[in-house]
């Protein structure tokens with residue numbers, strides 16, 4: 001008989017633990033083990049299963065610096081590193097008291113009882129005392145204004161002197177939910193009618209395929225979700241897809257042979273396919289994606305949307321996946337710090353540091369330098385990130401232009417009604433404020449047509 005230890009099935013083990021305990025463990029994975037939220041979600045972490053758990057995890061992350069400040073006021077001694085889980089437990093309780101208006105007795109009872117599950121019974125008195133103190137204090141509204149690490153506040157102030165306050169405010173609020181209508185399946189008017197019939201309120205945008213919901217909805221409850229009539233995609237990402245299509249039009253090839261170099265989860269890829277079809281633009285689009293799990297996600301989504309795609313696993317810093325035919329346009333939606341999406345991914349501000357920014361810059365330059373060899377003369381490369389850091393944006397483009405004499409910047413026609421756009425020396429920012437979109441950057445580079453290379 002095999003007597004080797006077999007772990008119990010995940011749901012049997014987790015069923016024995018309280019939701020709050022599991023939530024605390026998810027928070028510990030982020031703060032102590034530096035695992036990001038997207039990874040935990042993709043692993044279906046039991047600490048993020050229920051809506052209330054998500055509310056607590058996202059809430060603590062979003063308000064972390066504020067909550068931490070309050071904790072310092074209520075505790076004269078800081079906890080040891082090994083008791084960081086107790087600190088996170090108290091912050092979760094504070095979040096419920098300040099932001100969820102949960103009755104204090106419920107917060108205190110539930111939070112204190114988790115100490116036993118954590119096998120830290122000694123912390124019960126401390127947790128009880130801090131939460132009760134907090135419950136008796138009125139916090140002035142002005143205290144709730146900022147919850148960013150100090151270095152990030154300083155940077156935003158310096159880089160976006162006009163808009164930094166609006167950006168900071170956005171980073172403290174829940175993001176909106178935007179949809180992209182799959183115009184290959186249903187026309188925009190008919191889909192809007194379906195939303196009206198389902199009593200789902202929305203706002204229109206300048207683009208027929210993009211709408212912003214007044215209140216987020218579970219995706220499966222959206223009309224036409226299962227048969228691929230709609231996708232969830234931030235409005236800024238839709239705008240970037242449109243700008244890319246403009247570049248395709250302007251580069252004037254009769255047959256477009258496009259590469260989407262960092263494809264997953266496929267939002268821009270599918271949008272571009274839909275737009276090319278709608279606008280009668282000839283050609284086809286290849287994709288590569290480094291991460292096999294993310295590649296599977298793209299393929300699953302393609303199935304739901306009814307798109308037939310040609311996306312394979314590949315590393316854009318190498319060319320072993322390339323069959324040798326030159327592309328007329330390349331989209332590099334580069335891996336980046338995601339600092340423009342802190343409202344949606346509040347763990348980013350916790351896990352970010354200057355070393356990571358430079359590591360991303362290195363990867364971004366490697367990707368651009370490698371893919372340049374696959375671009376046809378006269379072709380265009382559209383570079384974008386969801387970062388607000390110059391090191392990942394203009395600076396990358398400048399460094400690239402310096403070493404490629406056959407490259408030159410192209411104009412991007414940003415629509416005049418784009419309220420959150422700001423021009424930079426090499427491209428544009430879409431800034432995350434006023435609930436318009438996440439933060440993005442884009443730049444377009446063309447390959448000089450007189451180059452010796454041929455298609």
Ligand SMILES: C[S@@+](CC[C@H](N)C(=O)[O-])C[C@H]1O[C@@H](n2cnc3c(N)ncnc32)[C@H](O)[C@@H]1O
Nearest residue numbers: 262263264265266267268290291315316333335
């Ligand atoms: C910003 S996301 C792309 C989003 C996607 N374009 C969309 O619109 O849904 C960046 C993607 O690049 C992938 N990636 C990172 N490094 C890569 C590399 N060296 N080669 C190819 N893909 C890479 C990441 O796994 C991630 O899926």
